[in-house]
Amino acid sequence: MTEHLLNHRMDATLGLDTVERSLREQAQATIREAILSGRFTAGEKLTERQLSELTGTSRSILREALAHLEARGLLIRQTHRGYTVAKLDARSIHEIFELRQPVETLAAELFTERASDREVAEIKAAFEAIASSFKAGDLRKMRTAKEWFFSVLFTGCRNTEIRKALENVFDRISYLRIQLLNDSERRKQALIEMGQLANALVARDRDAARNASITHLESARQALIKQLSKSG
Amino acid sequence: MTEHLLNHRMDATLGLDTVERSLREQAQATIREAILSGRFTAGEKLTERQLSELTGTSRSILREALAHLEARGLLIRQTHRGYTVAKLDARSIHEIFELRQPVETLAAELFTERASDREVAEIKAAFEAIASSFKAGDLRKMRTAKEWFFSVLFTGCRNTEIRKALENVFDRISYLRIQLLNDSERRKQALIEMGQLANALVARDRDAARNASITHLESARQALIKQLSKSG
DNA sequence: TAGCCTTATTTTGTATACAATTTATCCTGA
């Protein structure tokens, strides 16, 4: 598979194709991306005027998008006081991982049984994309490749509910993961663990996938908490 | 604990106290309640005018509420075609239970270790409320009591993420459960199973809670699928 | 009478205007 085709496939999986969407969906995506990419920091207050400029839409649209993102836990609303980017403390992270542990492990197990051959191939390609962006030191691409990897994983487990639950959680911890990518030691460790998970998934080995998932989650949890205690 | 005080506690737990909320939150709650209570049927189309009359608010507020409920999976939106009440087919139910199984079981396990004594007492009271409304044949009250029971369970497990994930799922299957309450055989079965779960929770017996949760979930799943095949 | 095209009505998409509340500014007095 050439680099070009691979990127194309990745874009399709992540829903990045240029399709006509309502202004609300566009605005939603724009704000979400701004948060995930770290352009807005956790706890930061977002004024409607600022967002209106960012998205180029009027407040009607904007407020619908905000209500949606609030429901997904990405934003916090206080009456008469506007929206702020959701902030995670150590406790929230603990809770998130307590939920992720059984769900994500289940997703990995189900993937080994239900994924199509194409999805297995994609998992492999996604991991290779992660590895190559790691070698190249391209953090932006590494984030995208990681999103691709998990997107395929959550699709291949053939359970929309699991997918939605995990996507929400992923969104909320994403900006923390970005900071983690700056830690080269952690990056190396994550790459190894994801390699094990990817191998198990490709081999359709349920038990190995389960173990790799548990290991990866525990390791990620510790890294995040460590990161949090450093950056406040 | 008198009947009066118990109801008061129940209202507090379910957030039914009369507190000042923004119009949007009120509208949201009104629409949600209309769906959960079965006033709107699954798949039904909801026009904004109709909802505007129901909630007494203007469309600005309404559409924010709708965006929120859509994000929670209770409503489906089609561009230029409005909102419909989310509909569950057999596959969706299967997926939901696949997610619920590990998460809800975990919630029950955590409850036995983390709940306060007051919450344990509440679980007991909630189950008694279910049992008494069952004897009285009061279906409306039975639904409220059941919501109370699970609300306490999800609070007592001390994990907001689990609580949110499960509340969402509960909302979406609630109108199916209402239909189930009409089945007296199923009602009796459910009461027995919840009794076992309640006992385990009150005794803070982790293993027993785990088993009771698994049993209850499997039984509920089968009943729902059976119900669905009957009603279409 | 059935099918299709045109028109009318309803419904949704979007933007703007005004009111209520909060936040910022700056002035006064001790």
Place this chain on the structure above:
DNA sequence: TCAGGATAAATTGTATACAAAATAAGGCTA
């Protein structure tokens, strides 16, 4: 200098108005 408070600016809460799209209705032709 600083605390307090009155006033001004900014921001959010709410309602309404207009445009675009979809649905329904009606009539025409075969």
